[in-house]
Structures are given as structure tokens and as C-alpha cells.
Amino acid sequence: MTFWTYFWLFVPPIALVVIGLVYYFVTGEKQLS
Amino acid sequence: MSATLIGFIVYLAILLTIGFATFRFNKTLADYILGGRKLGVWVVTFSERASGESAWLLLGLPGVVFASGLAELWVVIGCTSGILFSWMFISRKLRVESENNYALTIPEYLENKFNDTTHLIRTFGTIIIVFFFTFYVCAQFRGAGKVLNVTFGISELEGMIIGAVIILFYTIMGGFRAVAWTDFIQSMIMLFTLVLLPLIALIELGGWGNATATVMTQHPNHLSILGGNTGLLAMFSIISGLAWGFGYMGQPHLLARFMAIKNPDELRKGTVIGISWAVLAFWGAMFIGLFGIGLLQTGTIVDQEKVMPLLANQLLPGWLAGILISGAIAAMMSTADSQLLVTTSAVAEDIYHNFINRKATEKRLVTVSRIVTFIVGVIAFFLALFSEKLVFSLVAFAWSGLGAAFGPALLLTLWWRKTTREGVFAGMLVGTVVVVFWHFTPALTNTLYEMAPAYILSLITVWLVSLAKQKEKKILNNG
Numbered sequence: 001m002t003f004w005t006y007f008w009l010f011v012p013p014i015a016l017v018v019i020g021l022v023y024y025f026v027t028g029e030k031q032l033s
Numbered sequence: 034m035s036a037t038l039i040g041f042i043v044y045l046a047i048l049l050t051i052g053f054a055t056f057r058f059n060k061t062l063a064d065y066i067l068g069g070r071k072l073g074v075w076v077v078t079f080s081e082r083a084s085g086e087s088a089w090l091l092l093g094l095p096g097v098v099f100a101s102g103l104a105e106l107w108v109v110i111g112c113t114s115g116i117l118f119s120w121m122f123i124s125r126k127l128r129v130e131s132e133n134n135y136a137l138t139i140p141e142y143l144e145n146k147f148n149d150t151t152h153l154i155r156t157f158g159t160i161i162i163v164f165f166f167t168f169y170v171c172a173q174f175r176g177a178g179k180v181l182n183v184t185f186g187i188s189e190l191e192g193m194i195i196g197a198v199i200i201l202f203y204t205i206m207g208g209f210r211a212v213a214w215t216d217f218i219q220s221m222i223m224l225f226t227l228v229l230l231p232l233i234a235l236i237e238l239g240g241w242g243n244a245t246a247t248v249m250t251q252h253p254n255h256l257s258i259l260g261g262n263t264g265l266l267a268m269f270s271i272i273s274g275l276a277w278g279f280g281y282m283g284q285p286h287l288l289a290r291f292m293a294i295k296n297p298d299e300l301r302k303g304t305v306i307g308i309s310w311a312v313l314a315f316w317g318a319m320f321i322g323l324f325g326i327g328l329l330q331t332g333t334i335v336d337q338e339k340v341m342p343l344l345a346n347q348l349l350p351g352w353l354a355g356i357l358i359s360g361a362i363a364a365m366m367s368t369a370d371s372q373l374l375v376t377t378s379a380v381a382e383d384i385y386h387n388f389i390n391r392k393a394t395e396k397r398l399v400t401v402s403r404i405v406t407f408i409v410g411v412i413a414f415f416l417a418l419f420s421e422k423l424v425f426s427l428v429a430f431a432w433s434g435l436g437a438a439f440g441p442a443l444l445l446t447l448w449w450r451k452t453t454r455e456g457v458f459a460g461m462l463v464g465t466v467v468v469v470f471w472h473f474t475p476a477l478t479n480t481l482y483e484m485a486p487a488y489i490l491s492l493i494t495v496w497l498v499s500l501a502k503q504k505e506k507k508i509l510n511n512g
Contacts, residue, residue: 001245005103005258012110013312016117020308023121024301 037184037355044222044359048203048215048366055211070132070292072213074299078306080213080367081290082314083220085116085281087169087368088176090318091223091361093425096337098322099329102248102255104262105322107274109315115278116311120304123282124291126447128300131292138378139285139439146446147454154458155383158439161465162285162379163409165434166372170413171420172427173200173369176338178417179424180361183342184354193417196365201410204370205403209293212370219363224310226360227317230341233348234324247327255326273482280432280484283440286371289378338424369413377406429482430472437464437487445495456499464491 072080098105127142136142140158149155177196178189185192203211238244245256254261262270281287294300325340328347341361345354381402386393393401420427441464442457464487471483 001256005256008106008110008258009103013113013316016113016308016312017305020117020120020305024305027301 035355036350036352037358040352040355041184041359041362044362045199047218048199051203051211051215053206055206055214071295072293074294074296074303075306076213076217077290077294077299078303079220079310080216080371081287081303082307082310083216083223083364083367084290084371085284085287085368086223086311086314086364087428088173088180088361088365088424089428090314091226091341091364092176092179092338093428094315094318095322095325095340097425098319099325099340100337101260102252102326103258103319103323104260104270105274105319106258107271108277109274109319111275111278112281113278113308113311113315114275115281117304117308118278119281119287120300120307123288123443123447124300124303125297127288127443128291128294128297130447137292138375138382139288139443140379140383143442143446143457147457149454152387154454154461155387157458157461159379159383161434161438161461163376165431165438166286166376167409167413167416168427169431170369170372170376170410171416172424172431173365173372174414174417175420175427176365176424177362179336179339180342180358180365183339183346184358190418193414196362196369197410197414200366200369200373201407204373204410205406209289209374212367212374213290213293215370216367219360219367220310222356222360222363223367224314226341226345226357227314227321230345230348230357231317231320231324234321234328234344237348238324238327244324244327248323251326255323269481272485276482276485276488277432279440279488280436281440282444283436283438284432285379285435285439286368286375288439288443289371289375373406373410373413376409377402380405380409430468433472433482433484433487434465434468436484437468437491440464440488441492441495445492445499449496449499451499451503452495453499453502455502456495456497459498460491460495463494464488467491 094105094108097108130146131137131142134142134145136145140155140162143149143158144152144155147154174193174197175189178191178193181187181192181195182189187195203215235241235244238247248255259267260270291300294303321341321344325344329340329343342354342358345357348354349357381398385401385405386398390397438461442460445452445460446457467487467490468483471477471486477483
């Protein structure tokens with residue numbers, strides 16, 4: 001398997017969870033209007 | 034009686050008990066359709082995930098990976114990105130706005146938001162829901178037939194009957210609350226299956242190096258993320274895969290979960306739980322298909338969508354295989370019940386309550402809902418009897434129809450103040466027409482998944498028609 005196969009196979013899942021966590025901490029508790 | 038069968042019967046008994054236990058909670062239509070907007074974050078998130086991923090994830094996706102290899106990775110990346118986007122940008126805003134606009138369903142929300150006195154959006158939205166969900170529920174019944182056929186050796190028809198009867202029973206009895214709680218349990222079983230089975234398969238194959246080497250010797254192209262395609266074909270296959278992700282923001286049965294949470298702020302926590310679940314489950318499903326190539330005799334498999342139950346039976350002791358295969362039944366049931374309920378809500382609230390009997394009492398509405406659930410279930414069952422299509426392809430059609438009709442309209446309604454009633458209606462119409470036309474034109478659908486063109490054209494339509502209408506209003510006001 002090539003480098004790019006490994007890259008697309010394993011980087012997106014980690015990136016998605018990290019984005020989810022960043023969103024959780026950045027948004028904070030606030031009421032939407 | 035085998036250990037597999039005992040495990041499966043215990044599991045079904047739990048589902049039926051939940052149906053009985055939640056029966057008395059359904060006093061109003063809001064209770065039946067949205068659980069009275071009183072659910073906690075774990076139940077809502079696990080229920081959204083279980084409803085979102087059906088027999089398609091447990092049977093369909095491992096099946097296509099088994100048949101075509103890692104080229105399907107783009108579907109996995111597209112879907113998980115779509116899940117994250119929907120949780121981040123749709124869930125909280127929709128929960129707050131739907132309550133502010135006194136809406137229990139998506140068509141009702143769109144109508145109330147734009148003060149649509151012509152009822153065009155709501156009526157058309159209801160037709161879209163009933164049409165596409167009938168195919169979707171039908172796919173789940175077919176999934177039940179396949180799994181029970183492999184597990185217990187009964188015919189696919191008997192399997193479909195058992196699945197359909199159980200789902201209809203607890204959905205009619207318990208409404209949303211029963212569906213959400215059974216989803217919660219089913220969601221855990223699905224995750225357990227999708228994480229455990231590929232791990233055991235990997236160990237059986239002797240680790241990653243051996244696993245990939247075995248796949249390579251059988252099908253060299255199956256380890257290529259482009260499936261051996263180059264140029265335009267490769268690009269179309271990537272776009273088709275990623276386009277699956279557009280579907281999430283337009284699925285009424287998933288959006289209903291966002292609307293049912295008690296505290297909208299908890300949807301932030303739901304985002305993290307939801308995406309973690311999705312990543313584990315989707316990558317797990319893909320690896321089941323991939324390792325299946327190494328472990329099963331590819332030439333002897335007649336139906337690629339039986340890879341998951343066949344692998345479980347081959348690798349595990351009977352009782353454990355029973356639990357894991359229950360995961361597929363769980364996936365099927367948790368999706369079918371939610372979809373039946375959304376179709377029911379569309380007919381009971383958007384048509385019966387709105388057009389036929391405006392003065393109906395809450396008790397009568399709940400009764401009408403139960404009757405509608407039964408009728409829709411029976412129609413989907415008969416459709417399943419005569420449909421020869423794969424679960425994967427039935428779901429692909431319904432998924433793109435709902436995603437392209439509601440997705441762009443909802444996204445812009447929530448986030449762009451200039452969206453108009455006319456723009457939303459035109460976008461829904463264009464999304465639906467393009468999906469149906471594209472899907473039934475083999476030359477087109479074999480090249481590019483209908484979701485991509487339909488979603489983009491629908492989005493552009495909502496935007497352009499809204500802009501034109503705004504301009505018209507400005508001229509009228511100034512003149």
C-alpha cells in the first residue's frame with residue numbers, strides 16, 4: 001500500500017474527532033437566538 | 034435450542050418490553066412524535082447514530098468493500114464528515130428554531146418559518162417524505178430477511194415477516210420514546226459488533242501485514258483508494274463517495290432527534306459523542322469488508338451483503354456470533370422504526386391535522402398516528418417482497434432524494450436570512466426531480482452518484498430564487 005493510501009485511511013478519522021473536540025471547547029455554553 | 038437463538042430471543046423480549054413500558058407516556062402528539070422534547074444527550078446521540086446507520090452500514094457497506102475494495106473509502110470519509118457537519122451546524126440551531134416556530138416536523142418548521150399560507154412547502158415536503166421513506170423502510174425489511182436467513186436458516190421471507198412484525202409492534206405501542214430507548218440499546222450493540230468483528234478478523238489473519246498481503250494476492254486493485262481508476266473516472270468515484278455526506282442534513286428521521294433533546298446546549302457534547310461513534314463504526318464496517326476478502330472464499334459468496342453475518346459465524350462461538358448478528362438486526366430495526374415514525378408524523382400532523390381534521394383531540398391524533406404507522410409498514414413490506422435490489426442501492430436512492438430535497442433548503446433557512454419561501458420550494462422541487470431523473474438514467478447514475486448534482490443544483494436554486502424574490506420585493510417596496 002502506498003503512503004497516500006495510509007494517509008487517507010488513517011488521518012481523516014483522527015482529524016474528524018479532533019475537529020469535534022475543538023468545536024466543543026470553542027463554542028462554550030451560550031444560548032442561540 | 035442454540036445459544037444464538039436464545040440470545041436473539043432475549044434481545045427481542047427486551048425491545049417488546051420497552052414498547053409496553055412506554056405505551057402510557059403517549060398522551061399528546063408531541064409525546065408520540067418527539068418524546069415531549071425531554072430526552073437526554075446520551076439517548077439522543079445514540080438514537081441519532083442508530084437511526085442514521087441502518088442495515089446499510091452493517092450489511093451494505095461491508096458488502097461493497099468486499100466487492101470493490103478500498104475505493105469505497107471515500108463513502109466512509111464523506112459520511113463521517115457529513116455527520117460532523119450536521120451536528121456542528123444544524124443540530125443546535127434547528128432545535129432552538131423548531132421550538133420557537135412551534136414545529137414538530139421539518140415540513141411544519143419550514144411552513145411556519147416562512148408563514149406559508151399556501152401550504153405548498155408542507156404538502157410537497159410530506160409527499161417527499163412518504164415516497165422516499167417507503168423505499169428506505171423496504172430496504173430495512175430486506176436486510177432483516179438476509180440476516181435471519183444466514184443466522185437461523187429460515188427463508189428470507191420469514192425473516193422479513195419476523196422483523197416487520199416486531200418493529201411495527203413497538204413503534205405503534207411506544208412512539209418516539211420507545212424508539213429512542215430501543216435505539217439507545219441497539220446503537221451500543223451495533224458499535225460493539227463493528228469494533229469487535231474486524232479486530233477478531235485481523236487477529237485471525239495474523240496482523241495487518243499478513244491481512245493486506247492476503248488481500249493483495251486475491252485482488253490487487255482492492256487495496257487502491259482509486260480502485261485502479263485514473264483520470265476523470267477516478268475523480269467521479271471520489272466525488273460520488275464524498276457526496277454521501279451531503280445526505281445527513283436532509284434526513285427528517287435524524288433531524289427529529291436533534292429536535293427532541295431537552296437542553297439544546299447538550300448538543301455540543303452530542304457532537305463529540307456522535308463523531309466518535311461514527312468514526313469507530315464506519316472504519317470498522319469498512320475493515321469487515323476488507324478482511325472478509327482474506328477470510329471468505331470470494332468466489333463462493335452469492336450475495337455480497339451477507340459478508341458480515343458469514344464472517345461472524347465463521348470466526349466466533351455461536352453465542353457471540355448471535356450477539357454480533359443481533360447488531361445488524363438492531364441497525365435495521367432502529368432505522369426502520371424511526372422512519373416509520375417520521376412518515377407517520379408527516380401524515381398525521383401535516384396532512385390529517387392540518388387539512389382533514391383541524392379540531393382533532395390529542396388522543397385522536399395519537400390513534401390516527403398508530404393507524405398510519407401500521408399502513409406505511411405494510412406498504413413497505415409488500416414493496417420489499419417484490420424488490421430485487423440490494424439494500425445498498427435502495428438506500429442510496431432514498432438517501433439522495435431526502436438529502437437533496439431538504440438539505441440545501443434547511444441549511445440556507447437556518448443560516449441565511451435572505452432565504453425565501455419561493456426559494457425553499459423551488460430548491461426542494463429541483464433536488465427531487467434531479468435525483469429521480471438521474472437515478473433512472475443508467476448512463477448517468479453509473480458515472481456519478483445522483484446526490485452530487487442534485488444537492489448542488491438544489492442549493493443553487495434556493496439561493497438564486499431567493500435572491501430574485503428579494504430583489505422583486507425591494508422594487509415593489511421602493512416603487
